[in-house]
Amino acid sequence: MTANAQASHRLRAHEARCQTCSLSSLCLPLALNMEDIDQFDAIIRRRAPLRKGEVLFTQGDAFDCVFTVRSGSLKQITNENSGMEQLTGFYLPSELAGLDAIDSNCYPGTAVALETTTVCEIPFDRLNALSEQMPELRTQLFKSLSKELHEDRRMMMLLSRKTADERLASFLVNLSQRFRRRGYSPYSFRLSMARADIGNYLGLAVETISRILTRFQTQGLVDIRAREVHILHLDGLIELAEGECQGGR
Amino acid sequence: MTANAQASHRLRAHEARCQTCSLSSLCLPLALNMEDIDQFDAIIRRRAPLRKGEVLFTQGDAFDCVFTVRSGSLKQITNENSGMEQLTGFYLPSELAGLDAIDSNCYPGTAVALETTTVCEIPFDRLNALSEQMPELRTQLFKSLSKELHEDRRMMMLLSRKTADERLASFLVNLSQRFRRRGYSPYSFRLSMARADIGNYLGLAVETISRILTRFQTQGLVDIRAREVHILHLDGLIELAEGECQGGR
DNA sequence: CGGTACTTTGACCAAATTCAATCACTGTGG
DNA sequence: CCACAGTGATTGAATTTGGTCAAAGTACCG
Numbered sequence: 187m188t189a190n191a192q193a194s195h196r197l198r199a200h201e202a203r204c205q206t207c208s209l210s211s212l213c214l215p216l217a218l219n220m221e222d223i224d225q226f227d228a229i230i231r232r233r234a235p236l237r238k239g240e241v242l243f244t245q246g247d248a249f250d251c252v253f254t255v256r257s258g259s260l261k262q263i264t265n266e267n268s269g270m271e272q273l274t275g276f277y278l279p280s281e282l283a284g285l286d287a288i289d290s291n292c293y294p295g296t297a298v299a300l301e302t303t304t305v306c307e308i309p310f311d312r313l314n315a316l317s318e319q320m321p322e323l324r325t326q327l328f329k330s331l332s333k334e335l336h337e338d339r340r341m342m343m344l345l346s347r348k349t350a351d352e353r354l355a356s357f358l359v360n361l362s363q364r365f366r367r368r369g370y371s372p373y374s375f376r377l378s379m380a381r382a383d384i385g386n387y388l389g390l391a392v393e394t395i396s397r398i399l400t401r402f403q404t405q406g407l408v409d410i411r412a413r414e415v416h417i418l419h420l421d422g423l424i425e426l427a428e429g430e431c432q433g434g435r
Numbered sequence: 436m437t438a439n440a441q442a443s444h445r446l447r448a449h450e451a452r453c454q455t456c457s458l459s460s461l462c463l464p465l466a467l468n469m470e471d472i473d474q475f476d477a478i479i480r481r482r483a484p485l486r487k488g489e490v491l492f493t494q495g496d497a498f499d500c501v502f503t504v505r506s507g508s509l510k511q512i513t514n515e516n517s518g519m520e521q522l523t524g525f526y527l528p529s530e531l532a533g534l535d536a537i538d539s540n541c542y543p544g545t546a547v548a549l550e551t552t553t554v555c556e557i558p559f560d561r562l563n564a565l566s567e568q569m570p571e572l573r574t575q576l577f578k579s580l581s582k583e584l585h586e587d588r589r590m591m592m593l594l595s596r597k598t599a600d601e602r603l604a605s606f607l608v609n610l611s612q613r614f615r616r617r618g619y620s621p622y623s624f625r626l627s628m629a630r631a632d633i634g635n636y637l638g639l640a641v642e643t644i645s646r647i648l649t650r651f652q653t654q655g656l657v658d659i660r661a662r663e664v665h666i667l668h669l670d671g672l673i674e675l676a677e678g679e680c681q682g683g684r
Numbered sequence: 685c686g687g688t689a690c691t692t693t694g695a696c697c698a699a700a701t702t703c704a705a706t707c708a709c710t711g712t713g714g
Numbered sequence: 715c716c717a718c719a720g721t722g723a724t725t726g727a728a729t730t731t732g733g734t735c736a737a738a739g740t741a742c743c744g
Contacts, residue, residue, distance in 0.1 A: 264588060268677045272592040286588060288581035294588065314574065318567060325563065331580040332537035338587035339513060339535060339543065343521040345594035346638025350700065381723065389595025391701055396724050412709080412723085428517045599732065630691065640733055645692050661691085661741070 202256070203227050212280035212368065213254055214308075214330065217322035226316060226323065231307040232256075236299035242283070245296045249287035251307045255279045258303025259378045261387075264295035273386040275337075276300075276379065278364050282330050284310075300378040345389050348429055353388045354398050355427035358408070362417055373420065377413040451505065452476050461529035461617065462503055463557075463579065466571035475565060475572065480556040481505075485548035491532070494545045498536035500556045504528045507552025508627045510636075513544035522635040524586075525549075525628065527613050531579050533559075549627040594638050597678055602637045603647050604676035607657070611666055622669065626662040 204215050204227045215226050231251075235258070236242060242253060245265060260277040274295055277283045287293045288310065317324035344353055366372035377384075381399075385392045402408045407423055409416040417423065453464050453476045464475045480500075484507070485491060491502060494514060509526040523544055526532045536542045537559065566573035593602055615621035626633075630648075634641045651657045656672055658665040666672060 264592065266592060266677065270592065270596050270678065272588075272596055274588045274591060286581055286584040289578045289585055290582075294585055314570075314577070317573070318570065321563075321567065324566070324573070327577075328563070328580070329538045331577070331584065332535055333539075334584055335535040335580065335587065336538055336543055338584065338591065339521075339523045342523060342587065342590055342594060343513065343515060343519060345591060346635075347519050347521060380721095386595075392722090393702085393724080394700060397700095400724075428515070429519065629689090641691080642693085642734085643732060646732095649692075 202232065204230070207256070209254075209256065209280040209368075214282065214323065214326055217326055218320065222320050222323070226320075229309060229312040229316065231309075233305060233307055235302050235304045238299055238301050240299050242297040242299065242303075242305060243293045245293055247293050249284070249291050249293055249310065251309050252282055252284035252287075252313065253297070253305040253307055254282050256304040256306055259300045260297045260303060260305075261300055261379060261383055262295040262297050271386065273383055276383075276387070279368060282334075285331055285334060300383075350388075350390050350394050351398055351401075352427055352429040353390065354384075354395065354402070355423045357384065357388060358415070358417065359420070359423050359427045362420065362423075373417045375415055377415060451481065453479070456505070458503075458505065458529040458617075463531065463572065463575055466575055467569065471569050471572070475569075478558060478561040478565065480558075482554060482556055484551050484553045487548055487550050489548050491546040491548065491552075491554060492542045494542055496542050498533070498540050498542055498559065500558050501531055501533035501536075501562065502546070502554040502556055503531050505553040505555055508549045509546045509552060509554075510549055510628060510632055511544040511546050512635075520635065522632055525632075525636070528617055531583075534580055534583060549632075599637075599639050599643050600647055600650075601676055601678040602639065603633075603644065603651070604656075604672045606633065606637060607664070607666065608669070608672050608676045610664075611669065611672075622666045624664055626664060 204210055204213070204223050205220070207213070210216065210223075215223050218226060242260060243251075245263075255277050257279055259279075260283055262274050262277070262283065264272050264274050266272070277297075283297055283305075284293065286295070313323075313327070317327055344356055348356065361375065361377075362372040365375050379387075381395045382392045384390075385395045388395070399408075399410055402423075403410055405422075407417075407419045407426075409418055453459055453462070453472050454469070456462070459465065459472075464472050467475060491509060492500075494512075504526050506528055508528075509532055511523050511526070511532065513521050513523050515521070526546070532546055532554075533542065535544070562572075562576070566576055593605055597605065610624065610626075611621040614624050628636075630644045631641045633639075634644045637644070648657075648659055651672075652659055654671075656666075656668045656675075658667055
């Protein structure tokens with residue numbers, strides 16, 4: 187590698203551009219042409235990486251930006267008056283956080299980094315303005331919102347109709363699919379979240395998560411040591427995740 | 436009333452216009468000026484009323500329109516492969532159904548009228564196009580999507596952290612508030628859905644709904660006979676709905 | 685007026701929670 | 715380099731909430 191190439195590499199790493207970003211085919215500008223991407227790129231701010239546990243935005247803060255994860259992962263937690271705390275979602279690279287803040291103009295949850303995480307910060311008013319000139323961008327934004335709605339509906343079904351086993355299987359399958367889409371192995375990955383986070387997200391006690399994971403292990407479905415996951419029998423998990431509920435409950 | 440006035444009344448009833456619609460302050464065009472409302476109005480199609488049990492759109496159908504309820508109410512049901520059936524929401528007048536179809540380009544659930552129901556049909560491609568020229572409309576559309584996201588998150592919290600009592604109290608309080616916003620009494624209203632629908636929506640068995648409603652009744656919180664609801668002690672219900680979970684589970 | 689669909693009530697049961705205790709892993713400071 | 719603290723994960727036993735099954739009661743519609 188020449189000195190020149192090294193320098194250019196360092197530059198890219200530091201102030202990455204959408205043009206060179208490996209996530210561009212999954213991210214908001216996915217449908218834009220080169221020219222539009224440049225304009226889009228111009229409104230984005232890159233931040234110093236968040237360290238594990240650092241907060242990206244806090245529940246109640248005034249809304250001004252949405253964020254895409256560039257590397258690492260986030261969790262979003264919502265507190266209700268009564269001290270109830272709900273983990274409403276995990277965000278992986280290329281996923282868009284903060285969309286649920288548009289309506290009320292303040293973030294309805296707190297976003298926390300689960301590991302070292304870099305994000306792109308997109309001021310929403312400028313994004314909104316840009317979406318006027320770029321129908322593809324607007325459509326993509328509508329789609330992102332709609333997709334998250336759709337995901338939430340799946341989650342509602344999971345929470346209200348599925349057993350603990352089915353929930354955990356769904357969770358693992360879902361992660362696996364998201365990793366696959368991003369070009370990582372769908373069979374081997376690292377959980378960036380604690381068991382307690384998984385439990386909170388799935389509406390189950392930590393102990394239940396733990397018990398079921400060991401059961402999955404003894405059944406030969408997965409091999410999990412600490413946070414390292416190896417899926418041994420994906421079809422089995424998928425079958426489990428779908429459940430055979432005959433409309434009960 | 437003169438014959439003329441009668442005719443004009445009949446006209447309005449038949450092919451209502453946004454300009455004269457009593458819901459305009461709650462509905463999509465809420466931020467538009469007169470001129471824009473006219474343009475918006477022009478893309479809307481009004482349909483013959485749906486009778487109870489009739490289907491507005493079916494899961495899997497190609498997506499082309501979103502719908503606002505003008506009178507009556509809808510439920511949306513999603514079937515998963517495995518025969519699991521989840522009621523993902525109820526739509527009251529001025530609420531927008533079908534937004535969750537934008538991403539996948541087909542309706543992810545079936546919308547069914549719970550009573551005689553009229554809707555406005557809005558072709559999404561034309562709405563999208565119009566939102567290019569009308570920033571207020573675009574913003575309102577983003578807000579509607581975001582709001583539904585937000586609602587779903589509340590629902591996820593309800594499903595994963597609340598007891599049966601808290602869920603049902605939340606449900607009644609939520610309905611009450613939605614009626615209030617629409618100018619109806621928050622204390623007396625009619626449930627357009629069956630107990631089974633409520634149960635499905637809240638992730639509880641019908642029997643549980645029934646038991647808890649009678650308990651609420653004996654506790655003097657409500658007076659319910661058949662589907663007629665009278666809320667006697669709204670604050671009590673609200674308190675119940677919030678629960679005192681200290682972050683458990 | 686009769687039938688169908690919806691609702692209520694009771695008895696029993698099972699899944700998942702709670703409580704309690706132990707174990708493993710990480711990182712820090714002596 | 716190792717002991718120790720602290721967090722996170724696992725396991726077991728007892729409890730509880732809400733589900734299932736069964737049956738009877740009630741409202742609504744033609």
